[in-house]
Amino acid sequence: xxxxxxxxxxxxxxxxxxxxxxxxxxxxxxxxxxxxxxxxxxxxxxxxxxxxxxxxxxxxxxxxxxxxxxxxxxxxxxxxxxxxxxxxxxxxxxxxxxxxxxxxxxxxxxxxxxxxxxxxxxxxxxxxxxxxxxxxxxxxxxxxxxxxxxxxxxxxxxxxxxxxxxxxxxxxxxxxxxxxxxxxxxxxxxxxxxxxxxxxxxxxxxxxxxxxxxxxxxxxxxxxxxxxxxxxxxxxxxxxxxxxxxxxxxxxxxxxxxxxxxxxxxxxxxxxxxxxxxxxxxxxxxxxxxxxxxxxxxxxxxxxxxxxxxxxxxxxxxxxxxxxxxxxxxxxxxxxxxxxxxxxxxxxxxxxxxxxxxxxxxxxxxxxxxxxxxxxxxxxxxxxxxxxxxxxxxxxxxxxxxxxxxxxxxxxxxxxxxxxxxxxxxxxxxxxxxxxxxx
Numbered sequence: 001x002x003x004x005x006x007x008x009x010x011x012x013x014x015x016x017x018x019x020x021x022x023x024x025x026x027x028x029x030x031x032x033x034x035x036x037x038x039x040x041x042x043x044x045x046x047x048x049x050x051x052x053x054x055x056x057x058x059x060x061x062x063x064x065x066x067x068x069x070x071x072x073x074x075x076x077x078x079x080x081x082x083x084x085x086x087x088x089x090x091x092x093x094x095x096x097x098x099x100x101x102x103x104x105x106x107x108x109x110x111x112x113x114x115x116x117x118x119x120x121x122x123x124x125x126x127x128x129x130x131x132x133x134x135x136x137x138x139x140x141x142x143x144x145x146x147x148x149x150x151x152x153x154x155x156x157x158x159x160x161x162x163x164x165x166x167x168x169x170x171x172x173x174x175x176x177x178x179x180x181x182x183x184x185x186x187x188x189x190x191x192x193x194x195x196x197x198x199x200x201x202x203x204x205x206x207x208x209x210x211x212x213x214x215x216x217x218x219x220x221x222x223x224x225x226x227x228x229x230x231x232x233x234x235x236x237x238x239x240x241x242x243x244x245x246x247x248x249x250x251x252x253x254x255x256x257x258x259x260x261x262x263x264x265x266x267x268x269x270x271x272x273x274x275x276x277x278x279x280x281x282x283x284x285x286x287x288x289x290x291x292x293x294x295x296x297x298x299x300x301x302x303x304x305x306x307x308x309x310x311x312x313x314x315x316x317x318x319x320x321x322x323x324x325x326x327x328x329x330x331x332x333x334x335x336x337x338x339x340x341x342x343x344x345x346x347x348x349x350x351x352x353x354x355x356x357x358x359x360x361x362x363x364x365x366x367x368x369x370x371x372x373x374x375x376x377x378x379x380x381x382x383x384x385x386x387x388x389x390x391x392x393x394x395x396x397x398x399x400x401x402x403x404x405x406x407x408x409x410x411x412x413x414x415x416x417x418x419x420x421x422x423x424x425x426x427x428x429x430x431x432x433x434x435x436x437x438x439x
Contacts, residue, residue, distance in 0.1 A: 024053035039127035069260035137284035237268035335430035
């Protein structure tokens with residue numbers, strides 16, 4: 001289960017960081033959840049298994065009323081889902097149908113969310129809108145000085161994401177202007193960048209995946225988004241297994257648990273095997289002790305400790321690029337990845353060994369010297385990252401003392417760096433053990 005864009009189905013969510021604690025405080029008595037439950041009941045949904053609660057680390061989520069294992073967690077009727085069908089049937093439908101070039105499904109949903117939020121008490125979707133976050137913590141929402149503190153690979157992606165979103169907003173202004181007849185206020189004030197950003201983050205972090213639909217009134221982009229009230233309160237854990245998707249027979253979006261959950265504990269789903277940089281970029285949170293977490297090694301760091309006198313270096317880099325061994329080189333909880341070590345082994349080939357480069361890519365051992373040299377370089381890179389990470393943690397700590405208004409954003413970045421430091425320290429220990437075998 002997941003948001004659209006043609007990816008495998010997973011659910012999207014957002015929280016600053018997730019700890020292992022799972023006991024929560026019941027929040028079903030709160031007015032916003034009373035209204036949401038009433039609204040859902042009108043649409044033929046009543047939940048007997050779960051209840052809204054607040055948990056340490058994850059914030060709002062859903063708590064189990066009973067012990068769960070291998071059974072349906074939730075079955076949300078189609079009438080509760082907010083999709084492009086919802087938008088087309090609304091007051092926006094006629095405007096979307098005649099607009100050229102056709103709108104993307106994503107823009108249609110974002111426009112509807114902004115308009116409905118503006119409508120306030122007049123919106124049929126108010127009970128759902130009231131429980132949505134007022135703000136998000138994806139990098140696109142962070143202050144520039146906080147984005148500057150992110151690891152380099154994530155920082156580049158965050159800036160690219162922000163640029164794309166700003167261009168998306170700018171290109172949508174003419175369509176927003178066409179909606180003037182629907183509003184008494186200026187559309188520029190209603191469809192502001194901040195309102196659009198909130199709507200985009202709502203879809204990007206919370207939508208579930210639906211089977212692609214194709215309509216002439218929309219562009220060719222996959223129409224796979226669906227917002228699922230109440231269901232989207234379920235938080236992420238990399239340790240659980242669930243089965244999820246839209247059931248064409250029952251016309252419900254269903255989630256079944258494979259993992260077990262005890263009574264009064266938080267019920268989790270898994271958004272997929274994502275590392276923490278991906279989770280922060282797409283969902284706005286970091287997962288503590290995430291088994292998929294890793295630290296990325298860029299090309300410039302990859303060659304940082306290699307001899308500058310190597311006349312075959314350019315050719316070696318070219319081979320790595322041609323065989324897709326220059327990206328996704330990482331350190332993980334179990335040490336340097338096979339891809340990283342393989343790339344280093346090729347880069348460490350002596351002149352007389354260079355003709356064996358194909359064997360390196362196939363995983364063959366060339367010589368003890370090559371094995372030892374590549375491990376030594378990996379250890380140097382790991383130590384460099386540990387020093388850099390400690391320096392960044394000190395910088396973030398100083399900023400937290402100086403920039404009180406940014407404390408939440410800075411704590412999020414601090415959590416990411418802290419998790420990466422743990423990974424690097426684990427990798428350093430593993431490398432040390434591997435190096436010992438050659439002494």
